[in-house]
Amino acid sequence: MSSSPLACATCPVRDRAACAALDGAERADLARFGRHRLLSPGETLFAAGEDNDRCATLVRGALKISASDADGTERILSLVHPAGFVGELFAPLARFDVVALTHSEVCLFSRREYEAAVERYPALARALLRRSSEDLFGARSLMAMVGRHSARERVGAFLLAMAEAASDSPCHPAARFDLPLSRAEMAGLLGLTIETVSRQVSALEKSGAIRRRGLRGIELVDAAQLGN
C-alpha cells in the first residue's frame, strides 16, 4: 500500500470523474480529505463484509467488483475503468469485494466525509447520480449478455468489448491488445468455467477470428466473427 495527497491538477480523469462537476474551490475542499493510493494487481481495495467506511475514484488502471460464494468461486459483477466510482454510500457494510486487476491508482475518501460533500455540493450528488445510472445500465447490459448467450458468444462479445476499451478512438476496437484478466477472471465475469473459456478462445483462434500473442495478448483478425 502507498498513500499520498491528491494532485488534481495533473489528474488524468479530472474532466470525467464525479469530482469534475465541482468548481475549483469545491474540488480543493474535497481534495483535502482524499488520499492518493497505488494498488498492485490482485490487491484488495475493499473486502465484502468489512466496515464500509471508504469510497474511491479510479484514476488509472482497472478494478473488478466481485462476490464470492461459500465454496470460494468468484463471480465478477463489474469491471471499473478510470473515472469510475467505487463504494456504496448508503450501506453500513461493504457487500462486494473490490480488487485491482492491474497496477492502479485511486483517490480514496472517507465515506463519511464524502457523504458530507454530497450534501454540501448538489453538483456532486448529480454527478454521482449520473455515474450510478450508467453503472446500472452497464450491469443490466452485462446481465442481458450473459443471460441468454452461448459460451462462444459470451467470449466473443467480451473480447470485442475489451478491444473497444483498449482503443483510444471510441467505437473502433484496437487491433491488438492485452487482456487485463486471467482466464479465471474471464470465467467469473462470463459465468463460465476456466476450461470452457480456454476452449472457446482456442476455437476462435482456429476459426480465424483472432490470434493469440502470448497468454494475454489478443490480435483481432476477423472482428465480425466475434459478434455472432
Place this chain on the structure above:
Amino acid sequence: MSSSPLACATCPVRDRAACAALDGAERADLARFGRHRLLSPGETLFAAGEDNDRCATLVRGALKISASDADGTERILSLVHPAGFVGELFAPLARFDVVALTHSEVCLFSRREYEAAVERYPALARALLRRSSEDLFGARSLMAMVGRHSARERVGAFLLAMAEAASDSPCHPAARFDLPLSRAEMAGLLGLTIETVSRQVSALEKSGAIRRRGLRGIELVDAAQLGN
C-alpha cells in the same frame, strides 16, 4: 391507458419514494407536472428504442425491466416494486422495455421537467442517488445469483424472494402467495427456459418444499429446502 392529476396526500408510497425527500411546497411543485396513470398487466410503459422523454415512480403493482434479443426471447433484468423509480435520466433513447406485470399505478413525469426538478432540489438528487445505488446493488445481486447456480437453486431462491416480497413483515416470507410472473417471465428472469422452470417447480413440489395452489399460487412447506 388512463391519466389524471396526482393525489400525493393519499399516495401509499409517499414516505418511501424519491419524492419523499421533498418538503410540502417542493412536492406540490413536482406534483403539478406529474400525471397519475393506470397500467394493465402486459401493458408497456416505455419501449426500448423509443424517445426517452419520460420517467415514473411506481405507486402500486409491479413492473419488469427487460431486453429482447433479435429472435424475440426476452431477458428480464429487474423487477420494480412500489416506490421504485423507472426511466433513465441521462440517455437520449430508452434502452430497455418497461412493462406492467400486474395492474399497476404510476406517477408519470416528463423527463425534462423531472431533470429540472433534480437541478432545483438537491434533496431529490440525493434521494434518486440512493435509489439508483440500491437498484445497482439489486442488479448485481441478481447477477451473482443467476451466475453460478443450478436451475434448482435459482428457482428456489426466486420463490423465496417472492415470498419475502409478498409478506408485509420484512424478513418473514409469506406462507402462501401468488406469483406475479408467468413461467415465461420467470424463465426470462432466471436465465432458463420455460420447460426447465416448470420441471424445477414440479421437483420442488415432489420433494416437499412447496405446494402449488392453482397455476400461480405457491404455498411454502419447507422454506429451508429452497435455500440450498
Place this chain on the structure above:
DNA sequence: CGAGGCCTTGACAATAGTCAATAATGGTGG
C-alpha cells in the same frame, strides 16, 4: 361449450461442467 393460451411432461440432443494430465509462462534465487 369451445378455443386459445399457459403449463406440464417426456424423449432426446447438445452444450457446458468435471476430473485429470500436460504444457506454457513468469518469477525467484542461485
Place this chain on the structure above:
DNA sequence: CCACCATTATTGACTATTGTCAAGGCCTCG
C-alpha cells in the same frame, strides 16, 4: 543468465445438466 518452481492455461475424455422438440392437459375467457 539460467534453471527451477509455482502458477496459469490448454487439451482430452467423460458426465451431467439444461435446452429443444413435441404432445397433451388444464385453466380462463369469450
